[in-house]
Amino acid sequence: MTFRTTLIVLNIVALAVIAGVILWRVFSLKREKEPTPANLAKFLEDEDLEGRRLERVLGWSLLFVLVVAIALPVYFLVEPSRQVVMQDRFLADSEERGAILFANSQSPAYVSTKSLLCANCHGTKAEGGAAPYVVQPESDLCIKEQNQGNPDVPACLAQPVSWQAPALNTVLLRFTRSQVKHILNYGRPGTPMVAWGIVSGKGVLNEQSIDDLVNYLATLQIPSAQAKSISKEAVGEYRTGGKQLVSQQEDALTKAQDELAKAQADPTTTPTGLAQAEVAVATAAAQLDAAVAYDAEVQDLSDGAILFRLNCARCHTKRWSYYDPTALKVPPPPPQGSGAYGPNLTGSSTKLQFPGKAGVEEQFNWVALGVPANEQYGVRGISSGRMPHFASQLDEAEIKAIVKYERSL
Ligand code: HEC
Ligand code: HEC
Incomplete structure (x- = not known):
């Protein structure tokens, strides 16, 4: 039997006993004859009152005074540490609930009915990630209804993109807790980050759940020194990133060219197949040009410009x-x-x-x-x-x- 069920059973037993006592009292009063009123009844004699009976009463009083005299100081001594233990326990419970809310199916804390999948976008360890998003076209062309969603007018097609979701293992280094709560409650409209709090009128999380998430995020924070060294390394990585992109696109172009050569050499290739392979080469070439231009831009940037980016x-x-x-x-x-x-x-x-x-x-x-x-x-x-x-x-x-x-x- 768990502690909880034991308590429930004890409560039921206690209630049954109290009910029994009340019933017994009611019936026994009914059975008894009318008692003599207390002021008319004769009380004990002085000999009786001042004898062992008095000592017994005084003995009990002394005992109760002693209990109070010992129990109160003990309570005062123990209470602060009991409070600390309870606070720690509350915090640990809150962090646990936050971990469940944050988790996705790759996280150990995942619970399919409770988890909100923050980790899908922000990474299972909150190290940052990306979110799929669709951006709407902005061109004036798209005011005309016939252009909207028209595959012949590419400028008016909504485009799927991958929106960077910031690392949250540093979020409390740049924001205060109340700022983070505000972001969680209201989200970032116009981005993949939706509003989660009831207060926004759009979300489902009450204040306690928002607190749970922030308490959980607090457990993931890396020290400031580590965050600083990651920021420092990121500048170098940003520059090498440009070069890597170029070499990736070179590989993609070579691959597309090989595919085209294969398609050309293969007599069974259909004209559409050939045309597709040619488009793939042209796209890869354009992407390589874009990558080269991007790399040239990146290599010229000052540290300040890269840090800004x-x-x-x-x-x-x-x-x-x-x-x-x-x-x-x-x-x-x-x-x-x-x-x-x-x-x-x-x-x-x-x-x-x-x-x-x-x-x-x-x-x-x-x-x-x-x-x-x-x-x-x-x-x-x-x-x-x-x-x-x-x-x-x-x-x-x-x-x-x-x-x-x-x-x-
Ligand atoms: C669909 C993807 C997605 C999900 C799910 C998601 N976020 Fe976000 N979140 C984002 C994106 C993208 C941003 C950045 C928005 C921007 O560009 O301003 C963001 C921003 C944030 C920020 C602000 C960080 C900063 O430095 O600006 C916090 C805090 C945050 N999210 C916490 C959470 C928590 C907690 C959850 C789960 C309850 C969650 N997010 C769920 C995509 C997501
Ligand atoms: C999460 C979004 C966000 C990020 C990231 C951010 N800012 Fe801001 N910034 C703002 C907002 C919003 C304001 C407007 C002031 C306010 O609302 O308090 C602002 C204002 C400013 C201003 C004052 C502009 C003015 O003329 O009033 C400067 C300067 C600035 N930011 C620099 C930076 C720098 C430098 C960084 C990076 C190291 C940065 N910001 C990162 C959101 C951001």
Whole structure:
């Protein structure tokens, strides 16, 4: 029998005993004759009262006083540590519930009826990932109804893309807990990140579940030093990424060319088969050109520019989160920093917001530490509490490099 069932059984027994006693009392009162009222009945004699009976009563009182005198201090001593133990237990339970909510079928905590599959997009260890998404066409051509969804007008076709989902094992280094809760409640409309909280009117999670998720995310956070070294390495990887993309596309082109040669040599190839192989070669060649151009651009970038792309562009540059230079159907991003979720930073606008030499320092502080929501930053900025801050994820020199780059935009 579990502890819980034992308690339930004990309760039932206790209730039955109480009910029995009440019934017995009611019936025995009915059976008894009318008793003499207490004020008319004769009480005990003095000899009786001051003898052993009095001692017995006093003995009991002494015993109860002793119990209170010992129990109270013991309670005061034990209570704080009992509270700590309970808090730890509450936290551990909450983290466990959060792990279940976060999990996907690859995670050990997965429960098919409860898990919300955050891990599908953010990675099973919250190391970051990608989410499939469909972007809608923007061309004026598509105002005409006959062009919408028309395969002959490629500019009006919705395009599937892969939207980068940020790593969450560093999320509490750049946001406070309440900022993360806000993101979870309201999501990021216009991105694959939907609203999860009831408060938004769109989600299903109550405050406790949102807390559970944040408590679970807290267990996954890596130390600031490790996050900083990952950020540092990412700059080098970004540069080699350009080269890798070129060599991948070279391989793809060679493969497509081989397929074409095979198709040409094979007498059984149909004309459509041949045409398809030719299109594949042309596409691979165009993708290689795009990769070469992208690599040339990347190799010229300053560290500040790369750090901006890696940390800031997802909010400050439209389309950046799904930019793939070889996906020729999706329009390339507009100029870096020209605004998306975060404001436009081009046209020297950060120099207006943070003017002069003092402004450089202030801009640094804004990017590194920020200010609480509703407080002023720069000349006319008012923080909304939605921008992450980077002092725990980037080192001083890196933030300075980003600020320098932003002021050049
Ligand atoms: C369908 C994919 C998907 C799912 C499922 C998903 N997210 Fe997201 N999430 C994203 C994307 C994409 C972003 C980035 C949006 C953007 O570009 O601003 C994001 C952003 C976030 C952010 C903000 C991080 C930052 O640094 O800006 C948090 C926190 C977050 N998600 C937590 C969660 C949690 C917790 C769950 C599960 C309840 C979840 N997400 C489920 C795709 C997803
Ligand atoms: C999750 C989205 C997000 C990311 C990532 C982000 N920002 Fe922002 N940024 C914002 C928002 C939103 C604002 C507007 C201010 C506010 O709402 O508090 C802002 C404002 C700013 C401003 C002030 C602009 C002005 O003229 O008022 C600067 C400068 C800035 N961000 C720089 C950066 C840098 C540098 C990074 C990367 C290291 C970065 N941001 C990353 C969302 C983001």
